[in-house]
Amino acid sequence: MEALQAEQIAGLDAQLAYDKIPLRNVWLLFLYASGLAQFQDRFEAEIEESPDFKSLVARLLCYATEKRLRRNLSFGYQRRHDVLRRVRGRIDILESVSRDLFRRGEVACRFDELTLDTPRNRLVLAALERLPSCLEDAVLAHRCRTLVHALGRAGVSSVMPSRTEIAADQIARHEGDDRLMISLAKAVFDLVLPTEQVGTRTLLKSQRDETEFRKLFEKAVANFFAAELKREDGWRVFPGKKFKWPVVSSSSGISSYLPTMETDIILENIQEERRVIIDTKFTDVLTKSQYGGERFKTGHIYQLYAYLRSQERSDDPMSLCSDGILLYPSIDVEIDETALIQNHRVRFVTIDLARPSAEVVEKLRAIPTLSSLLSS
Known part of the structure; x- marks a missing residue:
């Protein structure tokens, strides 16, 4: 019962942690998660004027759509x-x-036939139709409706595109404005949803469900390292890599019951012969111990230990001394501790997402450095 209560308290702390994160840093995570780091220093005024993330998404989606309408929306071909x-x-x-x-x-x-009624334009129209019911700002809601009518007059239908159509609509590198517009439109359906309670107020889905923000945090960290770690320095980034259990022999049905092992992020540096396995957790780094005091969470340690030890192979030298990192957002405590366990360096580290964006970026850049933290 005590363990259950501790987990419930940790979950509550995770929800409260979201409320403490400045909107600027939520935007920073969203940019990295969406592969839009080049927009990091733009839209300062919009960020300052927006009371919450859904309002910021609405403002920027309107801005991006208006810009595309002035310069002509992207055309596509439709089979007739x-x-x-x-x-x-x-x-x-x-x-x-x-x-x-x-x-x-x-x-x-x-x-x-060349047409404006493409999946990406229909997705934007559908997002703009959804937003007014989620906004308290009447002027911003009216701006969204005006753009819905403008897209309709341009020939864009109000039929929501399927996931298959969206996936097949590849955005080219030179279409940066479209990439921002589509990412914001997707955010409307991924993050901005009305509450189940009666009333006009709305909440981010991530405020009601910790899983959504955990995914945002995880993807942002993975894309951050992919953008910041240079290939010429020997670094390679592998997000979401699946591991196989080193099963030598087994019964016929065990494969259907063994859980899968999928890491959040793997960093490899061939020049330095280093492999770093990073597992992100959007929860409190510590939990109450039934014997008093606070401890790292047992399940998280076991999970990382399984990632490190189960993949050891004599033909893969980096697997014998790979590093493991459990990365958490800070919740009222800063932690950065390291231990060497059976030739594997294991680190527990927190990122204070309430700090200025520049400090968050610098802390993330320093994450792969482990050796200096170990005492002799």
């Missing part, structure tokens, strides 16, 4: 099949003959 008076694209011989179209001076054609 129609009966025409002249040939366009490819002739559908079977339909033309079966319907006796040639004798009437018509032809069935299959062709690609």
Whole structure:
């Protein structure tokens, strides 16, 4: 019972931690999680004027959409099949003959038509339609509705694109404005949702469900290292890598019951012969011990220990001395402790997301450095 209560308190602390994070740093995490680090120093005024993250998303989505409307939205090709008076694209011989179209001076054609009714533009329209019900700012809500009408007049339909359509719509490198606009539109559906309670107030989904912000934190850290660690210095970043259990022999059905092992982030430096396994946790680093005092969480230690020891192989020298890091946001306590356990350096470290963005970035940059923390 005491252990359960401790976990409930830790969960409550995690929720309260979100409220302590400045909007500027939530935006910083979102940018790295979305691969938009190049926008880090922009939109200072919008950040200062927004009372919460959903309002910031709405302001910036409106800004990005208005900018695209002024410069023309991105076009795409839509496959069409129609009966025409002249040939366009490819002739559908079977339909033309079966319907006796040639004798009437018509032809069935299959062709690609340039259109603004693309999945990305429909996603933006759907996001702008959703936002007014989540906003308390009447002026901002009206701005969203105005843009919905503008997109509709431009030829964008209000049909929400499927996940398959969104995934297939690849955004090119030079389409930075579209990348920002689409990431903000996705954030509307991933993070900005109305509460189940009666009333006009809204909450971020991450405030109601710690899992969503944990994913944001995890992805932001992974993308941060991918952006900051230079390949020419020997670093490679592997987010979400799955490990296999080193099973030598087993019964026929055990594979369906063994849990999967999937790390959050792996950093490798071939030049330094180092491998660092990072597991992010959006919860309190410490928990109450039934014997008094506070301790690191047993389950987290066991999980990281399994990642490190289960992957040891004689043909992989880095696996024999790989480092492990458990990375937490700070909740009323700063922790940075390291131990050498069976030739593996294990580190428990917190990041104070309530600090200025520059300090958060510098602390993250220093994460891969372990050796200096170990006493002789």
